[in-house]
Amino acid sequence: MKHLPLLALFLVVTGLSSCSSLYFPPPPHVPLLTQQGEIYGSLSTNLQGNTALQGAYGLTNHLGAAATFSSMHRKKSRKTENIDFGEASLGYFTKISDNRVLEVYVGGGGGSTERIERNSEQVVTDRFNGSLSKVFTQVNYARKKKDNIRLFNHDFPLTYGAALRMSYVQLNDFRINGLAAPGENNLFFEPITFTRTQIAGPVQLQFLSGQMFGFRNNKYLKAANSVFQVGVIVNIGDGFLSQ
Template structure:
């Protein structure tokens, strides 16, 4: 539990110290499918109120599809140590669809590769002493490639007089994102784009039957220097996932 608490505290501090960006990355989805007909679904959120609903389905023994919808509504101070009267209201809506390949190795590890497309919109309104000072808004378009890997390694945590099976995995996502139809106070601005790398690790704790609690912790790196489309928001997420119709064994 000590490791989980440290990762949680680190992610909170990163989120509190981050600068504003019109892109809030949804959590990389790692369904870890194992056979035809399997379904994986999840619901995640974080301290920035970035909430995502995800689902994946195995069309064949090695082919899977996945989709997600994420949204955010946040009204908070412009900076952690700033005045309560200087606030920013953020809206973000985003959807993704992807197609990929999955396989299960002889030692029960699962490996997945997905590619997909995403689209959405973002808006940020800044207020000072109750009066609007600036409004930024635009549409987002995204292309991504992602690899997911789950280790065979697992252990059991014992607390509250109960044994909780725990498994681990990791994912790496590379995304090309465009901010277009971009406006500041209603005036058109130049399009921005960026390439993001999102390496993450996840911990899953079996709660009841196919239901698992999941914690995602990772980083977000922007490979290009941009003012409004940058890696400024946390990848940290907490959620619940469920896998139905899959093969037995740790994943």
């Protein structure tokens, strides 16, 4: 675990150079629930403009529910991308010790994707659009650092960890320039690392970075987009970071 900061930096650098795909993954949810009635909310974004709203709730002392909605709408001189995606999951969570927590989630989701390509004269040359469906399983592990970060005469509690997500994604109702085209599917493996610090009260700041690996060599549904998010978290209840 001591090498997580270096791994996170490497993943961020590699992610910035990635090319585009018709699937841009929502960031893995890492609510780190510890008890019944705990509420988690997060709003995050990245350099590609992929904004995600996430929430989770502790249904019991070990069963939680989580949901994510992400949206990316960006226009460049040669390309426009529009991707909206939502997913929901149920999971088991437990504290391994006073400073460690483990979560396991299974879920699914769906959304829409569109890419419009133009030439140098800004004339549309190709249009790709379709729907997306997904099922996934995810494991989260986090550890609360024993020593806080001290800045400006204040102590900031720190948590860092990792998540492993395996997703099966399908591209359905696929059309190229208005004509029906064969869909694609892929199996993605997403290892991510994250660091979270408590700013004030229930408000926390989180940095999350990772990469995608696809098991199929597709043309449109491929592991070409990395995961990198910076966000603000609100945790209502006696959450893991404050314990």
